[in-house]
Amino acid sequence: xxxxxxxxxxxxxxxxxxxxxxxxxxxxxxxxxxxxxxxxxxxxxxxxxxxxxxxxxxxxxxxxxxxxxxxxxxxxxxxxxxxxxxxxxxxxxxxxxxxxxxxxxxxxxx
Amino acid sequence: xxxxxxxxxxxxxxxxxxxxxxxxxxxxxxxxxxxxxxxxxxxxxxxxxxxxxxxxxxxxxxxxxxxxxxxxxxxxxxxxxxxxxxxxxxxxxxxxxxxxxxxxxxxxxxxxxxxxxxxxxxxxxxxxxxxxxxxxxxxxxxxxxxxxxxxxxxxxxxxxxxxxxxxxxxxxxxxxxxxxxxxxxxxxxxxxxxxxxxxxxxxxxxxxxxxxxxxxxxxxxxxxxxxxxxxxxxxxxxxxxxxxxxxxxxxxxxxxxxxxxxxxxxxxxxxxxxxxxxxxxxxxxxxxxxxxxxxxxxxxxxxxxxxxxxxxxxxxxxxxxxxxxxxxxxxxxxxxxxxxxxxxxxxxxxxxxxxxxxxxxxxxxxxxxxxxxxxxxxxxxxxxxxxxxxxxxxx
Numbered sequence: 001x002x003x004x005x006x007x008x009x010x011x012x013x014x015x016x017x018x019x020x021x022x023x024x025x026x027x028x029x030x031x032x033x034x035x036x037x038x039x040x041x042x043x044x045x046x047x048x049x050x051x052x053x054x055x056x057x058x059x060x061x062x063x064x065x066x067x068x069x070x071x072x073x074x075x076x077x078x079x080x081x082x083x084x085x086x087x088x089x090x091x092x093x094x095x096x097x098x099x100x101x102x103x104x105x106x107x108x109x110x
Numbered sequence: 111x112x113x114x115x116x117x118x119x120x121x122x123x124x125x126x127x128x129x130x131x132x133x134x135x136x137x138x139x140x141x142x143x144x145x146x147x148x149x150x151x152x153x154x155x156x157x158x159x160x161x162x163x164x165x166x167x168x169x170x171x172x173x174x175x176x177x178x179x180x181x182x183x184x185x186x187x188x189x190x191x192x193x194x195x196x197x198x199x200x201x202x203x204x205x206x207x208x209x210x211x212x213x214x215x216x217x218x219x220x221x222x223x224x225x226x227x228x229x230x231x232x233x234x235x236x237x238x239x240x241x242x243x244x245x246x247x248x249x250x251x252x253x254x255x256x257x258x259x260x261x262x263x264x265x266x267x268x269x270x271x272x273x274x275x276x277x278x279x280x281x282x283x284x285x286x287x288x289x290x291x292x293x294x295x296x297x298x299x300x301x302x303x304x305x306x307x308x309x310x311x312x313x314x315x316x317x318x319x320x321x322x323x324x325x326x327x328x329x330x331x332x333x334x335x336x337x338x339x340x341x342x343x344x345x346x347x348x349x350x351x352x353x354x355x356x357x358x359x360x361x362x363x364x365x366x367x368x369x370x371x372x373x374x375x376x377x378x379x380x381x382x383x384x385x386x387x388x389x390x391x392x393x394x395x396x397x398x399x400x401x402x403x404x405x406x407x408x409x410x411x412x413x414x415x416x417x418x419x420x421x422x423x424x425x426x427x428x429x430x431x432x433x434x435x436x437x438x439x440x441x442x443x444x445x446x447x448x449x450x451x452x453x454x455x456x457x458x459x460x461x462x463x464x465x466x467x468x469x470x471x472x473x474x475x476x477x478x479x480x481x482x483x484x485x486x487x488x489x490x491x492x493x494x495x496x497x498x499x500x501x502x503x504x505x
Contacts, residue, residue, distance in 0.1 A: 047241070047244075048205035049205040049208060050206065105210060106208065106209075
């Protein structure tokens with residue numbers, strides 16, 4: 001039942017999504033215990049700046065490995081290392097840019 | 111050609127004075143340099159000390175602030191209020207030096223210095239090991255208290271002045287040591303002259319008195335010429351003797367000032383030097399008005415004797431000497447060897463001689479200037495080498 005609901009949600013999002021991140025990433029991340037914001041915080045903790053974060057993420061997406069993951073050991077033990085990304089470089093870059101814009105810290109502190 | 115006015119006569123010659131001044135200037139510059147460097151080092155050390163004290167405080171603030179950032183990182187985005195503290199202001203920047211958030215008053219920040227100050231703020235930069243909220247650099251800002259600077263300047267002024275004073279006293283001591291050999295050599299010469307002069311008096315007086323007593327009509331022309339030469343030589347020595355006496359016993363001059371007829375005095379001295387002038391076939395041209403001068407006869411005689419004596423000594427054979435006396439002007443012109451331009455300023459220095467072929471100690475003109483200084487009279491010398499010299503005295 002839950003799987004059916006998630007499939008419906010993913011199908012709906014995919015249907016109405018208008019950016020690469022929503023189209024290509026949310027499906028899997030919706031199943032994880034760490035939210036995309038949490039993942040962004042792990043990436044910031046490791047890479048600090050925008051360019052660094054994007055480059056680190058791009059590299060990990062293309063060559064996923066436990067050794068270079070920004071995520072904690074507990075997370076990797078539970079969910080493992082992600083599979084190789086099958087989307088194009090352009091789509092990947094767009095997805096990362098969308099991810100950065102949506103979850104960055106700069107401009108959100110008061 | 112050149113004018114030389116009254117200048118004080120010291121026991122030191124001009125070249126020696128020049129050396130002394132050069133030493134003092136060099137020493138003064140060196141002392142100023144040393145004091146400046148010491149002051150600079152002291153100022154820098156005080157600044158470092160101030161930063162060192164502030165660094166300890168700011169480091170504590172930074173440590174506390176990092177803990178707050180860690181908490182905020184954990185609770186972000188539920189909590190988005192950046193931590194603030196009344197004791198300091200702060201800012202965080204990412205590894206690409208992009209501002210994440212800042213509450214600093216002064217936005218002019220430097221990533222290369224751990225601690226520095228702007229006009230009115232001190233900034234401390236802490237590099238984070240874990241990039242909470244993406245922050246690599248944390249800046250802590252506090253007000254820049256310039257009290258240390260005022261204290262440092264006070265100390266620099268106080269100790270700098272004391273140090274300069276101390277070194278100047280040492281410098282004067284060194285200068286005295288530096289000058290002592292010159293002074294000693296001059297004093298030695300003075301003592302020698304004084305002792306020699308004392309021994310000259312009796313024989314010289316005896317020679318001149320006996321020449322005066324000789325009946326020249328009763329002797330042959332050949333012997334007469336010989337007597338004349340003895341007289342000239344004796345008078346030359348007499349002028350030197352009188353100069354030396356004045357120089358060594360000048361403080362013992364008891365004679366008081368009186369009203370002197372300068373015309374009569376000059377004629378008297380011209381007559382005195384007549385035999386000396388005749389020996390070189392030098393003729394006098396006198397243009398003398400009746401002028402009186404209130405002064406010491408002995409001293410004025412020294413002035414006139416020296417100037418006439420020099421005019422004869424440094425004249426050419428068959429030369430002329432023109433002496434003019436007008437209102438407040440006495441000029442003595444000779445058609446002699448003249449002097450170079452650069453020699454004129456030094457001609458009044460004691461023991462200074464430009465022509466070694468003539469006798470003397472080089473003291474005559476030094477005496478002339480000293481006496482003229484006493485009477486506030488000016489002396490000007492103009493000359494053309496190998497042609498003429500003109501000495502003008504005005505009062």
